[in-house]
Amino acid sequence: MKVVKFGGSSLATGAQMAKVLNIIVADPQRQIIVTSAPGKRFTSDIKVTDLLIKYAQQVLQHQDYSSTQQQIWARYQEIADYFHLTATQLRPLKTCLWDLPQKDYPNDDYLMAAFKAHGECLNAQLLAIILQKKVPTRYVDPKTAGIQVSNDPQDAHILQSSYQQIAKINIGHDRIVVPGFYGLTSDQQIATFSRGGSDITGAILAYGLQADLYENFTDVNAVYAADPRLVDHPQAIQTMTYRELRELSYAGFSVFHDEALLPAIEGQVPIKIKNTNHPDLPGTLIVPQKYFQPQKPITGVASSSHFAALYLHRYLLNKEVGFTLKLLKIFYEFNISYEHMPSGIDDLTVIFDKRQFTPTKQQQLLERVKMVIQPDELEWIDDYAIIMVVGEGIRLFPDFLQKIFDPLARQSIRVHMINQGASQISIMLGTKQSDAALAVQQIYQSFFPNQNGDE
Missing domain, CATH: 3.30.2130.10 (VC0802-like)
Known part of the structure; x- marks a missing residue:
């Protein structure tokens, strides 16, 4: 069984989501799917997460947020229209977005966390509706999945006890779609991981479910031996170790979230970085050092x-x-x-x-x-x-x-x-x-x- 995470650029448009569907359906082992919020569609575009931050700030400052609300919903509506979804199918998602300002939150930080998390939450529900047309699919929220986190609303960390609950997820033969980036505190409040934390959710689920592989689909073909902005057409790294990636990330490699490595290391789950737009390319495999035989001095x-x-x-x-x-x-x-x-x-x-x-x-x-x-x-x-x-x-x-x-x-x-x-x-x-x-x-x-x- 594989856990598969898709980044924001992979889920930004209907056309991109169609590629995601093909990737999921192509391999029956891709049973756990983790979503990011819709990312940029073009260079000057705004990520949905940033729009949700603006939405939250307007609520906190008692400003008119209706325009931002509509702007956020238009991103999901655009994807839904690509797949000819009905208003009835979308109504629960729209209601969820509209109801955010009316809910009670312990403080402003928890309000901000809840608003930000809904980028992934709504996208996971949307993907599940679309994927159901092709294969049996269930949406599972972090509460049901057992992802319990610390009481740090915008910099949460997984609680070790969560892994026992995650292991109990009933997968069967279905595809399971889980929103990334957040979990629930002991008081059942939404708390987010650090920015880009959908990588962390994927790694947590891969560890908890003892997955054979954690596939992380993004918009690059692989991890490279040097920054392509500094070196023309650098060599793609075929295989590297967790600790090599950690050392390189320290100096600027940003393909994979630093904190996502820890659950993968604890679970000894190999990670593969792949490109949604070129899924047939081999990508980069990240493995424990005991499985790695270096062929060159440096990676x-x-x-x-x-x-x-x-x-x-x-x-x-x-x-x-x-x-x-x-x-x-x-x-x-x-x-x-x-x-x-x-x-x-x-x-x-x-x-x-x-x-x-x-x-x-x-x-x-x-x-x-x-x-x-x-x-x-x-x-x-x-x-x-x-x-x-x-x-x-x-x-x-x-x-x-x-x-x-x-x-x-x-x-x-x-x-x-x-x-x-x-x-x-x-x-x-x-x-x-x-x-x-x-x-x-x-x-x-x-x-x-x-x-x-x-x-």
């Missing part, structure tokens, strides 16, 4: 520029007991997390996700560090990019470092930081932001010479 290279670094130097720093503890207490005081802390005998660099900072917060942090640590030198480096070179094969190929640094040296790209993880499957490099794209291109060409495309 991929990625970069991200949303980092900054705090550099400090103090003589005999390595001799001072409790030095790091002092720094960590300052970070706790400012409610900030750090990413990495490479150090030498007299100096230390702390790397942050700079999206945590305002200019004021940054300045206050520097002043606090000066006062408490009293460094000989202190510098804030805002021009910082991180490059991740990732592969299960790194530890098997002794010359991999040479293949990273030789092409960078030829291009006079200066590396400010080098860090190899304890897992020995990744090398992290720090460079200037202006050097990051070229560094990725050079490293990619070093490991994948004359290899590109989806084949």
Whole structure:
């Protein structure tokens, strides 16, 4: 049995949903279908989730929301018209959307969560109605499925006890359509996962039902060895491990939701990324490391520029007991997390996700560090990019470092930081932001010479 999740672009129009129907019907093992809300139909379009956020905000601000209400419904009506559904079939869905402002919610956050969740909720019901014309189909909401989550209305997490309930879902020979992105709290309130959380729902169901495979259909052919915006026609990755994807996601790979990996890892369920528009392409298979035999040193290279670094130097720093503890207490005081802390005998660099900072917060942090640590030198480096070179094969190929640094040296790209993880499957490099794209291109060409495309 397979769990199949379809992204927003796959369910944005009637024509796209017709492709989804063909994919589902083509394989009888695709029994559990998880939906996203309708995504963009074209570049300048608005996602239904964003319209629902606007709808909720208008309700909270006591503004006229009728136009937004109609705009949201028009998206579902457009899909329904493609399949010639009747007003009678659609009436329960429209009533559900119209009744949202009249319901009681514990607070504004729960109201927002409930409104957002209805993008997936309505789309799942709509798909179930359409799919029933082809194969026996049931709509199962998260409550019935047993998806119970924490009391965090817009950043919920699955409760471990939910898996016992999910395992009891009666599937039979039917197709089961479940809305993604949300679950129910112990008080039966809707709470959503983080944005893009339909991936999480799919992984939760795959784990709970002990699926043979979790297929995630999106609008890309595969996961690539480098960002196609940086490298022309990069090689598609045929097979990779969970932890390789996790490492690459850290530096910008965004094909699959980070949090969705945890249920898949716990259940040891393989994941396959495929394209709704080209379902016959092999896609990318993501597997536990025990099933993976690396053929090359690296699987991929990625970069991200949303980092900054705090550099400090103090003589005999390595001799001072409790030095790091002092720094960590300052970070706790400012409610900030750090990413990495490479150090030498007299100096230390702390790397942050700079999206945590305002200019004021940054300045206050520097002043606090000066006062408490009293460094000989202190510098804030805002021009910082991180490059991740990732592969299960790194530890098997002794010359991999040479293949990273030789092409960078030829291009006079200066590396400010080098860090190899304890897992020995990744090398992290720090460079200037202006050097990051070229560094990725050079490293990619070093490991994948004359290899590109989806084949």
